[in-house]
Amino acid sequence: MKKILITGGAGFIGSHVVRLFVTTYPDVHIFNLDKLTYAGNLENISDIESAANYTFLKGDIVDGPYIQSIFEEHQFDSVIHLAAESHVDRSISNPLEFVMTNVVGTVNLLNAAKHIWKDNFENKLFYHVSTDEVYGSLGEEGMFLESTAYDPHSPYSASKASSDHFVRAYSDTYGMPIVISNCSNNYGPNQFPEKLIPLFINNIRSNKPLPVYGKGENIRDWLFVVDHARAIDVIFHNGRQGETYNIGGENEWTNIDLIQVICKAMDKKLGRETGESEKLITYVTDRAGHDLRYAIDSNKLMTELDWKPSLQFEEGIEKTINWYMDNEEWMKNITSGDYQKYYSDMYQDR
Ligand code: NAD
Ligand code: DAU
Numbered sequence: 001m002k003k004i005l006i007t008g009g010a011g012f013i014g015s016h017v018v019r020l021f022v023t024t025y026p027d028v029h030i031f032n033l034d035k036l037t038y039a040g041n042l043e044n045i046s047d048i049e050s051a052a053n054y055t056f057l058k059g060d061i062v063d064g065p066y067i068q069s070i071f072e073e074h075q076f077d078s079v080i081h082l083a084a085e086s087h088v089d090r091s092i093s094n095p096l097e098f099v100m101t102n103v104v105g106t107v108n109l110l111n112a113a114k115h116i117w118k119d120n121f122e123n124k125l126f127y128h129v130s131t132d133e134v135y136g137s138l139g140e141e142g143m144f145l146e147s148t149a150y151d152p153h154s155p156y157s158a159s160k161a162s163s164d165h166f167v168r169a170y171s172d173t174y175g176m177p178i179v180i181s182n183c184s185n186n187y188g189p190n191q192f193p194e195k196l197i198p199l200f201i202n203n204i205r206s207n208k209p210l211p212v213y214g215k216g217e218n219i220r221d222w223l224f225v226v227d228h229a230r231a232i233d234v235i236f237h238n239g240r241q242g243e244t245y246n247i248g249g250e251n252e253w254t255n256i257d258l259i260q261v262i263c264k265a266m267d268k269k270l271g272r273e274t275g276e277s278e279k280l281i282t283y284v285t286d287r288a289g290h291d292l293r294y295a296i297d298s299n300k301l302m303t304e305l306d307w308k309p310s311l312q313f314e315e316g317i318e319k320t321i322n323w324y325m326d327n328e329e330w331m332k333n334i335t336s337g338d339y340q341k342y343y344s345d346m347y348q349d350r
Helices: 012-024 042-048 064-074 088-093 095-117 155-174 196-205 225-238 255-270 299-305 313-326 328-335 338-347
Strands: 002-007 028-034 054-058 078-081 125-131 178-183 185-187 210-213 219-224 244-247 252-254 281-284
Touching: 002 012, 002 064, 012 028, 012 042, 012 225, 028 064, 064 095, 078 095, 078 225, 088 095, 088 155, 088 338, 095 125, 095 155, 125 155, 125 225, 155 178, 178 225, 185 225, 185 313, 196 210, 196 255, 196 313, 196 328, 210 255, 219 225, 219 255, 219 313, 225 244, 225 299, 244 299, 252 255, 255 281, 255 313, 313 328, 328 338
Parallel strands: 002 028, 002 078, 028 054, 078 125, 125 178, 178 244, 185 219, 210 281
Antiparallel strands: 219 252
């Protein structure tokens, strides 16, 4: 039986990728390696935890000897690497943690794969999941292409850019079969409420202020998380080795326009008068080094591998809001304890 190691599978995107692979490929064994940091939550994948082709491994990618030992024990054929510290604001407060997980952790995985695959790279693949933030910030015009030069600005994007470079270096230097994808902003069920969309849905429900950074004019390109998981599936199976694929939603929104859409939808959902939730909008100090605009050109992926987003944004955001409203318990469980301290540290002096 073929064995795939997926890292970070208890997190937001990883949980959707694990579910897709476990349910679509019953003849492949999926190992999910996750440290279960604040962002990792086994509840996200409770529906597939007893599948015959699934094993959970609790562990830290920064722990080199442990990583080496699980590769030796299980002899994985391929790796899909998503585990990371993923929140830009946290990277501004604690850059070193991002270097450890995103850079050192990635190199540990590359070393372990190189060690067990040595001299025989046939049917092997190291798939690295990355972000559009490595390309930096766009002005009003243009889009990120796979050939766009790297220009990261935050400690998060610098650490992801560094990990991308290491993955390419292992291909160029040792001949390791690799593929990288760089995706735009994801939204959907199971996202930790430190990120804009779940945080604002949660705050609206609890009648708390909505902290908009700067003037709310920054632009992001939003993609439904299941469409990202589908893209990872087609790239993993049919992507060309050594290549990079950009993944985006062709769905650009200024933050303030997006927030207004969420406020209106939440007013409806909660039976509030139209305009009620918008009153919670509070402009706060901008994020340091805040990138103005991201926009992805996914033509390579669409034409070569016949992928396209399956959901229009209107449908995706409605599904997302419904999911958070129907899963209040999930939100309660992760917003008790440490989250309260994170929230007051991050927002009280803004
Ligand atoms: P997330 O923060 O929701 O989940 C990260 C997961 O990694 C968690 O389950 C966490 O427990 C695990 N993890 C963290 N440190 C670990 C360690 N040292 N060892 C083992 N596991 C560890 O992140 P996400 O939003 O799901 O992002 C997943 C990947 O996709 C990341 O690599 C991120 O850079 C990339 N990405 C995210 C987005 C987005 O919009 N969220 C867009 C493009 C790319
Ligand atoms: O582009 C892909 C990236 O998207 C991923 O690589 C990251 O892992 C992911 O976190 C996301 O990064 P962003 O910084 O774009 O996402 P975030 O949800 O933190 O913020 C989205 C926008 O909303 C951004 O312009 C900052 C703004 N914002 C965010 C928060 C949390 C606010 O105005 N207020 C907030 O409280």
